[in-house]
Amino acid sequence: MIDIHTWGTTDPLGEALHFLRMSGTFYSHAELTAPWGIALPPFPDCMMFHVIISGRCWLEVEGLPAQVLQLGDLALVPHGAGHRLTSDTGADAVELFDLPREALSERYEIIRHGGTGAATTLVCAVVRFDHPVARQLISLLPPAIVVETSGVRYSDWMQGTLRLMASEARDMRPGGETVMTRLADILVIQAIRSWIDHDPAAQTGWLGALKDRQIGRAISLIHGDPARAWTLSMLASEVAMSRSAFAARFTELVGMPAMQYLARWRINLALASLKERDERLAHIASRVGYKSEAAFNRAFKRVTGVTPGAIQRNSALLAPGK
Incomplete structure (x- = not known):
């Protein structure tokens, strides 16, 4: 049941972030070797995010310049737009659903793809936010947000959170999906806080x-x-x-x-x-x-x-x- 009485009055922006609790989460653990490329289709009314566990890759979102993602970076595609992840700019990309996948549960799978070159490991997720406050906030975000965790405040705990997520994704012990979802809540909130702190667009409107x-x-x-x-x-x-x-x-x-x-x-x-x-x-x-x-x-x-x-x-x- 959606709780409409948990909103206080001391920190409206902080309480808006409080409602960013994910639902409908689906994870992929991707083990990739260059050359490789994945074309992700649109997922309407969802957010996609990618955590770089090892190696590097390029993120290409339509209408934006290609951006390199390094070890420890977190990338959000807030509006579920189709996009590409590749080992290098211009690399061929295979449609996501054409790749062989190993399903470990209803909400978790492993993808292995690529050639014989440098390795990259990602944790990727498709998530949904149901609370109206969360949906209002998400609607205001840009097409993509990339957080370089080595350059943000509290980088130590951010990188520690990423390492813990990587460990859970690798081992997937009982309760692992729940732990990953809670860690992802924290990472996504931090990414949005970083955007709010640094983007002038976040200083206007709602x-x-x-x-x-x-x-x-x-x-x-x-x-x-x-x-x-x-x-x-x-x-x-x-x-x-x-x-x-x-x-x-x-x-x-x-x-x-x-x-x-x-x-x-x-x-x-x-x-x-x-x-x-x-x-x-x-x-x-x-x-x-x-x-x-x-x-x-x-x-x-x-x-x-x-x-x-x-x-x-x-x-x-x-x-x-x-």
Whole structure:
């Protein structure tokens, strides 16, 4: 069940990162020898990441310059775009699903590929984030993020975390997938923190608003209690601003009016709950701030273009075993 009441008010950006917990994780341990190349297809609504355990390779994401990845580097492809990993620029790449793979479990496989040259070892993963806050944050990230762990703060523990992930990937003891997922949570959060610290794009929009003392607190209040009958005046009062100044500043920083943000946040929460398929529509409506199921239906369709019942039915059809 998605918890909508864990949001506090002291560190809105930190609490946004708190919701970056992975689900639907699938790992590959790739043992590669030059020359080699792998073409990864798009994975919509997912993030892909690659950890360089040994050797080096090149990352090619459409629209971006090719970038070399060295031992200990971490690369994120946040929006699941198709991309290439190669032993050198211009190397031929084989489609991922055309490569022979050794499946060790439902969520873990080993790939061996290449010629007789220099060796490279990668841990690669496809992950999903279900919480609306996490999805909002991921949507703001660039097409690729590369963290050179030798050059970041706390590089010692970052590299120690990478070594532990490599050990788990190599041995895959009982519980290994769970350990790797928790380590990956930490690594991905660190990569995003590094991007936030260094990229000017992270200082504006929703992320910039979270850092603002007053608007960040207002966002926290909305997230923490979406069912409350918030008004513009109530939110302005909570953050010690006049109604007009608050309305203008919220729109300037977030890119939409506060009441529109509240409505979209409620619908995002409802959408996540509908996909879990464990609540009646009336319960979801009440939990996200609508006094009647009919009002909830109207608001949901206005934002998403479909009814909540249609989402729920489609989710049920896609459930395992159907």
